[in-house]
Amino acid sequence: HDVLEKKLPEYRELGNLLPLENSLDKHLIDSWRGIVSKDLRRFVEIKIDTINIRTLLRCKVSGIPSRDYLIEGGYLQTRMKDMERGEVKDVLEILDKTPYGKASREAMSEYEKTKSLVSFEKKLESEVMRFLKENAILRPLGVFSVISFINAKRREVKNLNTIVICKHHDIPPEGIKEILT
Numbered sequence: 190h191d192v193l194e195k196k197l198p199e200y201r202e203l204g205n206l207l208p209l210e211n212s213l214d215k216h217l218i219d220s221w222r223g224i225v226s227k228d229l230r231r232f233v234e235i236k237i238d239t240i241n242i243r244t245l246l247r248c249k250v251s252g253i254p255s256r257d258y259l260i261e262g263g264y265l266q267t268r269m270k271d272m273e274r275g276e277v278k279d280v281l282e283i284l285d286k287t288p289y290g291k292a293s294r295e296a297m298s299e300y301e302k303t304k305s306l307v308s309f310e311k312k313l314e315s316e317v318m319r320f321l322k323e324n325a326i327l328r329p330l331g332v333f334s335v336i337s338f339i340n341a342k343r344r345e346v347k348n349l350n351t352i353v354i355c356k357h358h359d360i361p362p363e364g365i366k367e368i369l370t
Contacts, residue, residue, distance in 0.1 A: 192213060192215075192216045196208040196209050196211075203253065207247055207248065207258065214260065215260055218233065218260050226332075229332065232321070234263050234264050235316070235317055236317065238263040238289070239289075239314070239316065239317055241259050242284065243310055245272055246306050246309065264288075271283055277306075281294075281300065282297075285297075291312075292315070295308070307367070317340070321333055322337055351368055355368065
């Protein structure tokens with residue numbers, strides 16, 4: 190509650206949900222840092238990377254400086270400064286040389302056509318799910334199975350919310366399918 194309350198003035202000033210979403214992401218990562226086992230550290234690093242990539246691109250599209258919104262850590266920490274300087278296309282090109290390269294290559298052509306990041310954000314989320322599934326298969330009785338299940342359920346809830354909102358706004362089924370993760 191306090192986490193969101195602190196960012197309300199910034200949200201009102203920008204008229205953008207980014208400060209609220211980012212404060213929740215930072216709070217989650219900060220709470221994980223203290224309790225994460227060695228096995229889960231890689232997952233947290235991937236989450237930090239995907240949150241930072243998503244945040245950086247949203248900031249670029251919205252014309253908001255990203256520095257205050259990026260989370261410390263992640264495997265891409267050293268490349269973040271280079272990505273902060275460039276445009277969306279430059280960020281996707283830098284990502285091409287990382288484990289997120291496949292997602293960025295696929296998203297590049299989509300972004301050039303639509304100027305939308307929805308496709309890329311879905312691909313990033315798929316990378317997280319792929320990592321969880323691979324580790325759940327390797328250790329079926331481990332924590333990754335639980336996290337994978339929880340993440341899948343969270344995704345289902347998000348998709349249901351998306352469907353309800355789209356229906357409320359009379360978005361046709363084809364449009365809804367494009368938005369779903």
